[in-house]
Amino acid sequence: MSKETKVERKNSSIYFFGTVWLMIVFIGIGILIQYENRPGNAGNPPKKWPIKSIMIPAMNTSTLVLFVHPHCPCTSATVGELELLLTQCRKKIKTYIVFFKPEEFTNEWIKTNIWKNASSISGVKLIVDENGNEANLFKVSTSGQTLLYSNQGKLLFNGGITGSRGHSGDNAGRNSILSLLKDGKTNKPKTFVFGCSLYKGSTPIAKRK
Numbered sequence: 001m002s003k004e005t006k007v008e009r010k011n012s013s014i015y016f017f018g019t020v021w022l023m024i025v026f027i028g029i030g031i032l033i034q035y036e037n038r039p040g041n042a043g044n045p046p047k048k049w050p051i052k053s054i055m056i057p058a059m060n061t062s063t064l065v066l067f068v069h070p071h072c073p074c075t076s077a078t079v080g081e082l083e084l085l086l087t088q089c090r091k092k093i094k095t096y097i098v099f100f101k102p103e104e105f106t107n108e109w110i111k112t113n114i115w116k117n118a119s120s121i122s123g124v125k126l127i128v129d130e131n132g133n134e135a136n137l138f139k140v141s142t143s144g145q146t147l148l149y150s151n152q153g154k155l156l157f158n159g160g161i162t163g164s165r166g167h168s169g170d171n172a173g174r175n176s177i178l179s180l181l182k183d184g185k186t187n188k189p190k191t192f193v194f195g196c197s198l199y200k201g202s203t204p205i206a207k208r209k
Contacts, residue, residue, distance in 0.1 A: 040142030040193045042159060049153035050137040055127060058094035062150055062181060065096045066161075067135055068118070069143035070110040072196035074162075078144040079114055081161045083121050085174050092181045093148075095124045100143070100198050103131040135198055144195030148177055156180050159191030 049057050057063040066082055068075050079097075086095065097118045099110045107128060119126055129135055138147060148157035157180060161173035176186040 040144075040195050040197060042142065042190065042193050043138075043140040043145065045138050045140060045147050045155055045158050047155045049149050049155075053134060053137050055096050055098075055125075055134070057149055057153055058151060060151055061092055061094055062148055062156065063094045063096070064177070065098060065138065065147045065149075067098045067100070067129075067138070067140050067143065067145045067147075067198070068114060069100050069196055069198050070112045070114050072114075072143035074195045075114055075143045076117065077162050078146075078160065078195065079117050079121075081171070081174055082124075082146075083117075085161065085177060086121065086123065088178060089181045090123055095121075096127055097124055098127045098129045098134050100129050100132050100135060132198060141198050142193045142195050143198060145193045146173065146177070148180060157186070157189050159188075160193035160195065161191075162194050 049063070055063075055065065064082075066078065068079070082095070082097075086093070099115060099118075101107070101110050110128060115126070118124065127134065135141065140147070142160075144160050144162065146157070146159060146161050147155065150156055157173075157177055159173045159176075161171060161177070163169060163171035171191075172188050173191040176188045176191065179186040
């Protein structure tokens with residue numbers, strides 16, 4: 001085999017593996033983008049505040065409820081967006097953050113960085129949701145789902161307050177809530193929710209290994 005032929009084969013191999021590598025990179029980027037923009041199940045929250053809830057809605061202001069799985073990485077951005085939202089409307093809203101906890105786990109299981117960040121937000125009440133009882137009452141199943149109820153217990157907004165999974169920044173959900181609190185109306189009363197499922201079928205995702 002001539003020296004020129006060996007060089008040609010070597011160059012062909014480099015070209016082939018380089019092309020395969022680029023294809024793998026582009027496929028990976030495509031999968032990541034698709035995941036970031038794939039919403040979770042928005043559920044079908046009740047139009048009126050559930051009377052069996054352990055949470056007490058405000059009588060003279062609106063009430064916001066954010067449902068959280070403490071181990072969902074996507075939800076860190078949601079908590080950050082909530083904190084930003086409250087800097088603009090804290091006096092106009094009563095806020096709960098509801099942390100899902102399977103009954104077989106202790107409270108230490110929920111004490112993640114998400115819990116730590118949420119507990120540092122002034123004026124917010126954190127709720128430990130044993131086995132998803134509150135999530136079931138409000139018919140939600142995705143971490144990051146945010147509900148806004150009026151002082152008369154009427155559902156005003158249902159959705160997420162991030163534009164994609166784990167990404168902070170201006171988004172339709174946060175803007176809709178601000179519009180409702182300021183003007184009493186919005187053209188987007190429902191938005192996509194970007195977060196992990198609270199349940200996988202009927203099994204809490206906490207049980208997955």
